Amino acid sequence: MVIMISLARRGATGGCGLMLLMLPAIAAPADWSVTPTVRLRESYTDNMNLAPDGQARGQFVTELAPGVLVSTTGPRLQAALSYTLQKVAYTRQADRTSQQLDAHGHAEVLPDWLFVDARAGITQRNVSAFGPQLVDPAISNSNTSTVRAQAFSPYLRHHFRGLATALLRYDYQHVGSGGLLDVRSRAATLQLTGDNAGRGWNWDLRLRRSEIDDAALAPVTMSDASLTLSHPINNSLAGFGTIGYEKQDYHSLSAQPQGKYGTLGAVWTPSPRTRLSASLGRRYFGKTYGLEASYRLRSMYWTLAYSEDITTTHGEFLSIPPAGLSDFLFELWATRIPDPQLRLKTIQVFLAISQMMGAEGNVNFFSHRYYLQKQGRLSGVYSTPRSALAVHLASTGRTGQTTNAIDSVLLGPDQLSLTDRTRQTSLQAGWNWRMSARGNLTVGASHSRAKSLTTGREDRNSAVTVGLTRQLSARISASADLRHVRHTSNAGGNYRENGVGASFIVAF
Template identity: 70%
Template sequence: MVIMISLAPNGAPYRLSILVLLSLPACAIPAEWTIVPSVRARLSYTDNMNLAPPGQARGEFTTEVSPGVSIDANGPGLTLRMDYSLQRTLHTRQADRSTQQLDASGHADLVRDWLSIDARAGISQQNMSAFGPQLLDPSQTTGNSSTVRTTSISPVLRHYFHGLATAQLRYDYQRVSSGRLLGVRSDGLNLQLTGDNGGQGWNWDLRADRKNIDDAVLPPVTMSDTALTLSYPVNSRLSTFVTGGYEKSDYHSTGKQPEGRYGSVGGNWTPSPRTRVSASVGRRFFGNTYNLDAEYRLRSMAWTLNYNENITTTHGEFLSIPPTGLSDFLYQLWATRIPDPQTRLQTIKVFLLISQMLGPDGNVNFFSHRYYLQKDWRLATVYSGPRSALAFNLSTTQRTAQTSSAIDSPLLGPDELALEDRTRQSAAQAGWNWRMSPRSNLTVGASHSRAESLTTGRSDRNTALTLTLTHQLRPKLSASVDLRHVRHTSNAGGNYRENGIGAALMVAF
């Protein structure tokens, strides 16, 4: 089975192959397939279509028609999920527009215990900068948003050598594009050898990476990393590890050369099946480095706490896989509350999206061609009762540029090149879902975020309140009503308020 989607950005024909390497084995591997076409129609009104300051705001009605398809396949050697929609927006006071949304991922085992393939693809509307108007509704139009397309294909060779080690060789091809603003391709090899000591005493893990990055506006960059990790189980609940390695990158840094030896020490603590903590401390070429990954689960509640710091890029963040702990927890917990898997997935998706309205963690992955040292904190929790669920998310992202701002001149004006040298974004989010009846759900979301330029002193704040009511009219027909109120303030000007309302019908076939 080959899945192809036709795209036409800027009026030019453009074809993107979705999970093309999965197309060959898809028909041969036994799996349960679910294909659900759908059509969504929505009428909405906003009193500030272009998110303009007071006196320039104008209201407008829009009509949206969105045909789409959802594909799920699950089997012993194949997992595939794809959600795609084509959104046609009809405006009353400006030109009509077409946008697309795609979220696809899959895994296929070609030769058992030897060869497999992972693939992902996405199309989404993203804010270009954390400063300025922030897009929340696809029907809105701002100069601070663009369509981002991502593709990742990874064939993997894996084999277990009894009594010696498990070997894995992975090739990654990745692409991120957004018209003339972003165009990055990368390919890399990863070799990993994990020792087999039968669960007794010391064990080892050897990893070697090499990645080539081709940015349309930069010279090619090569990144390499080799590391050896030794681990020791102190007891059944606690293990320790030490890592040593050497890394080298040839991008033009404004500070220390991005290369050198590094090391870290840490431990894993699992006091119970519901509690897990992993932490480490070390040193790399940019200084001391820390990592924390903790999770605590009760019967009806889950907590996660994460801290990470690394050298990253805009395209790397678009390709990163967001944490799934809370969504997996709700999927298992709501199995009896919402028996239908498709309805359950959609309800969880709406609930988490509303409680994370400004991005996966409330912070904006702003467009840039630069390399950054990024430090992330994230605390998230979700509680689910018999008829309601409550989620909270607190996060902070700090970026320090490692390369010159001159390379971002195509994205920023000459007076704004220093704006993103050092930034800090913080967000607090909350979402509440109430299952009013077996067919009705009410979801309320609140979000407040702050983006600061530590170099120029600019500070922007965004507050959003949303309410969504959904009702299942018939087994394949649902209706929804949504309300929102948004405020944006900045010490650089451009303050605005926006209120919106919408009503939608969705038919699944």
């Protein structure tokens, strides 16, 4: 607890303080796990600045990173925090300090009435989908920036038996990145979901109003009201329809961002292992399509999704990524790795090396604009008692809905049309082999393409990584990794980078 308070006082993030506010209201006891850690890493890269061939310079890098892991799972409180203060020393340039944070919590303050959710994060992100891409947080890269994000959401929820479940939620969100991004949003949502106990028609009424304050723009207000009706056709098939009205007052380049909308769809659940949901509709910007599918066996899990919506950079930073693959592996590897903390750590390393964290193969590039985003992804994992194979295919298309002039600070006046229409595709794969009860080998490969449909610029990035981890004792682990990265572009700036590193982690 003292560690969490000190982080909040240091200003690492306001989200830690928000999580602390939940704790006094929790009367039920909960078991807390607080684990201080220290990571020491030594690495070498032959292209520190990701420069073109002939200009690359090698450099050794030393990292000392103290951190803390905090978690609790109780009947009324679930929280987890992972914080690292990273001190990086270089042989040919000035040292620097950075932070990494991933914190989230959920509290039930009043049983069956008042709840609180909170999230906070500090991460390194790519500013643009074009140019050098983030390879290692320790490597110098002019195309990266530190993003700090916080979200705080108290809400009232109560089930009125035989009538409906009522939800009244307030959301506060903030995303900042130095002078590049500074966006705050506030939203209120009222939702009523009918209770028919699975018999006949059911309904869902939703009202939402949000205010977005971007430091680079005039404030934007969004309002949305919708009614959804659903009806079971048989034991495995149900149909649904939505009608609504939305109004947004950002300055659009095409259709006025307001009007009536409607959606028709169906959900097919032939077995507890298989689910398919499909929909089609129309909004003010045209026809829309949606698809969600999942298929699960004892040792295999697949998900397929497609969506179309208006989005923003800060909205994507705060979106919750799909957790299906990590949840599946956590359950599946329960006998393979009985220690839950070690199991979670192994899964995180596996997903990070194979770059399988949601749709991260495609860059959520910095922008103050509103975009029509069409995104599809296919993810799957196949596991045996000693190995696991994961694949991820993603495609993201964005079309600007507002003027590109507001991004002049981010792109420069000669690059404003670069992100008017973009298409990104990525393919990633990872393989993990459990060599012994204490050792794991992970191999990852990825290839991505970012294309500007307005200027014709096309950048490609490929990477191969190999990681070896070994649990030396209950509190000490060691790892070694290799990587090879290539970047090509028809606008120039091609480069290659090779890196090798070794690290020790001590948990106290």
